[in-house]
Amino acid sequence: MLTTANSRFETTAWTVSGLGAPIGGVLIGVFGAGATVLLDAVSFLLSAWGIRSLERPEPTPPVAQAERHWVADIRAGWAYIFRHRALHALFWNAMVFGGAIRLTSPLLAILMLRDLHLAPWQYGVALGIPSFGGIIGSLLTSRLVVRLGERPVLLGFGVLRTCWMGFLVLAGPGIAGLVVVVAAETALLFCAGVFNPVFTTFRMRATDDEFMSRVGIAWSISSRSCQPAFIALGGALATVTSVRFAIGCAAVALLASSLLLPWRTWPTRSLDAR
Secondary structure, three states: OHHHHHHHHHHHHHHHHHHHHHHHHHHHHHHOHHHHHHHHHHHHHHHHHHHHOOOOOOOOOOOOOOOOOHHHHHHHHHHHHHHOHHHHHHHHHHHHHHHHHHHHHHHHHHHHHHHOOOOHHHHHHHHHHHHHHHHHHHHHHHHHHHHHOHHHHHHHHHHHOOOOHHHHHHOOOHHHHHHHHHHHHHHHHHHHHHHHHHHHHHHHHHOOHHHHHHHHHHHHHHHHHHHHHHHHHHHHHHHHOOHHHHHHHHHHHHHHHHHHOOOOOOOOOOOOOO
16 A cells, blocks of 8 residues: 555646646747746645635644654664665665756756757747656556566566666657657656655665664765765766766766665565555
8 A cells, every 4th residue: 555655646746747737838839938937936825825725723732751852863864875775775876866866957958948949838849748758657656566576576667767867868859759759758757656665665664664864864964965965976077078078977877776776675564555
């Protein structure tokens, strides 16, 4: 049940991403960037109003038995991760993979809008359509886990999601380049859509309940710290070389991240795929 629940969360996230980017691209093309940003700000206000209008308030959290400092919690989360061989491997895999993906985000915008001379609405389409690959992948996760097993799905799609970014370097101007970008991104997000729920379930099963929040916090802080560093590195690399060269380096980093998957370690408890 846990894998199924995580795949549904993943499907929801990809659905929102798939609808938002094309709509944003169309709005920019019709009304301009300023009006689109204003509409986006209004959507945040409406979201806050919707949360505020919930009839049933969130229950009061239980009182902690002992006061803990957040630094100690983060340190405990990192210690738990680094003591667990499989989590340790997946942690560095996630840092490199997530960092390389973030590195390409601003560079892909420059490549498409400046170098490939695509319109803003085409850029929005190129961001939105691949998200449906993530939706399809997340919907198929449970079936794939039942048929193939947790370990083959985690490792297999962990490798497959790293194989597609290199095609972005080959994209040329015009519609042909747009098709290459959409196809590569769709394949990448399909594999990520399958991988992510299994990875989330793996991390939850491998973490004791009393360390769940501390591992999650340490993981999140590490990711949010690594990704801006990768973005800055990508910008510097593109400045001294070229956008395509920087994206190519990110593609190599993605391929290398597959070596950090837990190839030799696996928890004794299997994941619940039902």
